Amino acid sequence: MAVSPLPGTMPSAGANGSLKPRPLTMLTSNPAGSNSLVANTQSSNINTDISEQLNEEERRRYVKGKKLGEGTYAIVYHGHHRDNPSKLVAIKKIKVNAEFRDGLSFDAIREVKYLQELSHPNIIALHSVFSSKNQNLNLVLEYLPLGDLEGVIRDTKSVHYGLADIKAWMNMLARAVWFCHESFVLHRDIKPNNLLIAADGEVKLADFGLSRSFSDPYLNMTYNVITRWYRPPELFFKARHYSGVVDVWSMGCVFAELILRTPYLPGGSDMDQVTLICKALGTPTEQIWPGVEMLDGYKAYAAISSEAVNPPPPKQQLQGLFGTIGGQGIDLLLSMLALDPNKRATSKQVLQHEWWLTNPRPSKKEALPKKGGGLEKVGEDLKRRGGEIGDGDGRGEQVARKLNFG
Amino acid sequence: MSRLSLKNGAPKEISDEDQCPVCKSSRYLNRNMRFLVNPECYHKMCESCVDRLFSSGPRVCPVAGCNRTLRRQRFRPQTFEDIQIEREVDVRKRVAKVFNRREDEFDSLLDYNNYLNEVEDLTFNLIHKIDVDATEKKLKAYEEANKAAIRENEVLASQETQSLQAQEAAEKEHARLRREAALREAEEERRERAEGRLDVINQLARGEGNADEIARQGRRTLLKKSTARRVGTGDEMDTSDSAGTGLQFKGLRRRARPEPEKPFEPFGEVTVEHEYFVLKGHYAWDFLDTARTSQTYRAGGYDISEYCSRALTDAFAGLAVFVGEEQTAT
Ligand SMILES: Nc1ncnc2c1ncn2[C@@H]1O[C@H](COP(=O)(O)OP(=O)(O)O)[C@@H](O)[C@H]1O
Ligand SMILES: [Zn+2]
Numbered sequence A: 001m002a003v004s005p006l007p008g009t010m011p012s013a014g015a016n017g018s019l020k021p022r023p024l025t026m027l028t029s030n031p032a033g034s035n036s037l038v039a040n041t042q043s044s045n046i047n048t049d050i051s052e053q054l055n056e057e058e059r060r061r062y063v064k065g066k067k068l069g070e071g072t073y074a075i076v077y078h079g080h081h082r083d084n085p086s087k088l089v090a091i092k093k094i095k096v097n098a099e100f101r102d103g104l105s106f107d108a109i110r111e112v113k114y115l116q117e118l119s120h121p122n123i124i125a126l127h128s129v130f131s132s133k134n135q136n137l138n139l140v141l142e143y144l145p146l147g148d149l150e151g152v153i154r155d156t157k158s159v160h161y162g163l164a165d166i167k168a169w170m171n172m173l174a175r176a177v178w179f180c181h182e183s184f185v186l187h188r189d190i191k192p193n194n195l196l197i198a199a200d201g202e203v204k205l206a207d208f209g210l211s212r213s214f215s216d217p218y219l220n221m222t223y224n225v226i227t228r229w230y231r232p233p234e235l236f237f238k239a240r241h242y243s244g245v246v247d248v249w250s251m252g253c254v255f256a257e258l259i260l261r262t263p264y265l266p267g268g269s270d271m272d273q274v275t276l277i278c279k280a281l282g283t284p285t286e287q288i289w290p291g292v293e294m295l296d297g298y299k300a301y302a303a304i305s306s307e308a309v310n311p312p313p314p315k316q317q318l319q320g321l322f323g324t325i326g327g328q329g330i331d332l333l334l335s336m337l338a339l340d341p342n343k344r345a346t347s348k349q350v351l352q353h354e355w356w357l358t359n360p361r362p363s364k365k366e367a368l369p370k371k372g373g374g375l376e377k378v379g380e381d382l383k384r385r386g387g388e389i390g391d392g393d394g395r396g397e398q399v400a401r402k403l404n405f406g
Numbered sequence B: 001m002s003r004l005s006l007k008n009g010a011p012k013e014i015s016d017e018d019q020c021p022v023c024k025s026s027r028y029l030n031r032n033m034r035f036l037v038n039p040e041c042y043h044k045m046c047e048s049c050v051d052r053l054f055s056s057g058p059r060v061c062p063v064a065g066c067n068r069t070l071r072r073q074r075f076r077p078q079t080f081e082d083i084q085i086e087r088e089v090d091v092r093k094r095v096a097k098v099f100n101r102r103e104d105e106f107d108s109l110l111d112y113n114n115y116l117n118e119v120e121d122l123t124f125n126l127i128h129k130i131d132v133d134a135t136e137k138k139l140k141a142y143e144e145a146n147k148a149a150i151r152e153n154e155v156l157a158s159q160e161t162q163s164l165q166a167q168e169a170a171e172k173e174h175a176r177l178r179r180e181a182a183l184r185e186a187e188e189e190r191r192e193r194a195e196g197r198l199d200v201i202n203q204l205a206r207g208e209g210n211a212d213e214i215a216r217q218g219r220r221t222l223l224k225k226s227t228a229r230r231v232g233t234g235d236e237m238d239t240s241d242s243a244g245t246g247l248q249f250k251g252l253r254r255r256a257r258p259e260p261e262k263p264f265e266p267f268g269e270v271t272v273e274h275e276y277f278v279l280k281g282h283y284a285w286d287f288l289d290t291a292r293t294s295q296t297y298r299a300g301g302y303d304i305s306e307y308c309s310r311a312l313t314d315a316f317a318g319l320a321v322f323v324g325e326e327q328t329a330t
């Protein structure tokens, strides 16, 4: 995969109004003018000196502060503009990945590539990119100090929220996903801990490490994406060609989790996950999902090869679980969790659903409940969750981040 | 005089409070007797009189000298012992419905208080039958001129109670508690206000012997005020009358309140334009046919149109970029 010049600073777009997705081919040109050539994975050394110099300039614009947290492939630092310490940023330093000679992981490159495409109030803003001395890639991101949605959902002791709040959070998520899809980007890792919260309460979709553009019809796509609990059935069945509605399934799982305040389908293994899906939403059969038996992975699952075929769940059962969101809310939730991807709502259809217009109106972002305890506690929390990742009792093992381009 | 003898502790005789002024039957004989009044004239009479007199349609009040026509369905139990107060409460209700400005509509508390004073004067006039015609005219004119604002405040007030109920039902613990607190606060405020109003009435009610004196005093100050007004602002009165409002309040904000919220827009008022093309349902392109017809593509949810729109955006944008580059090169 050739990834050539990565633009440096991003022109910031207005929050509202008409946003045009910049087409992907624009990446190979340089929208920001001369201020470019930050990291070059191809070894054309022609402009090395100039790019070094520009990179140095870019790097000097920010001051790196204390460590905020650590993820699977990155360490996140607090930071601010050198010339204006009140302008806060988060600096995400991508860990060196030995597999890539040039010191850059594919994931990191993907994140840059897609993030800079997407300028939307509910998508984390990428301010700049630079590499540090030992060839580490640094992403300068919008600083989002209030943790993530997982923290809010889990903190049942001190965070209390209601229907209007769920509606507001879900709407922000739906807007972000819709905008990604309109811009031909699949996110492929939607889950509560990738939904970060800005100081004003705005939820922002982050962590584009697994995102990719809608596929050409003859390129296989990897099915090994999306954290298990949020992964749709077609990916367990090893679909090689799928669409934006994989993200909609994840959204549905987040929706259910916001209501239940515990993960909706927390499978311990892929086998277990498919069993949970069948129990909760019915067994996928040729009848309700034409063609499903043709998918490579379909027959591998015990829940499916066993005699007992679970019918779709009865209305009362869902009413009992999700009754608080009302009939229209349940209708929307089920349309996101349709087993057959062809029957699942698209992100646009999600936003067109009438539930958004029913009472109560979504909370204003400023009025949304926040995780208590102030900045320090949030910081600690970030550390804790960062550390947990990878050990068993966290949010399930993370999916492999190495991508297979088939 | 009977009142005086009562106060003096004389043996309890049949007072007019216990006797129907129309049929003269008394509570003494009929323990269950209930008195009704009609807000048209507030002449009280017993329930059976009302039944007897008004069941065959409206007719004139049986009290001598009162020529009002009364309808049966408007009779209601007397809430307050004192008919004066019964009437006063009604007048206040009627005035408050029209003068329903809210504190946040005024620049300052002083302006709001001045407004309340002005309204109180008006109310007082109506209660005590001073300048009734002129006052009624003012009320009417104000109502006409402020129709929209009155309606808006009515809606606001009912929305406040409604949304409180709706949210209460829908939201969980914290949110609910928060709102309950707000509800309590609002309730208390309302009660305090109601109590304040009752206070005045109670004072009047308690000070039976002085009622006339209080009323006379009130009337005197009011007369003073209204003459002062007439002297001081004669011209204004004329002009404002011709303007149709009759009453103007200082410091009333010109609809400075935030305008009513726009309906919620799920897309966040963001639109995405693919400016180069309109996606067609079907592209005759052999290359895509396998993808379109393959069962496994379909079963996985692959959407050919997603690819088409992306490919088209790329293609058109690519052209645009090249043109740009050529221009800067020359
Ligand atoms: N823009 C940001 N502002 C503040 N904190 C952030 C930001 N981005 C990430 N973090 C925090 O830093 C930690 C590591 O981030 P990341 O590498 O994205 O983690 P993960 O692998 O869990 O997605 C996380 O706990 C995250 O909450
Ligand atoms: Zn009688």
Ligand SMILES: [Zn+2]
Binding pocket: B041, B042, B043, B061, B062, B063, B066, B067, B068
């Ligand atoms: Zn009468």
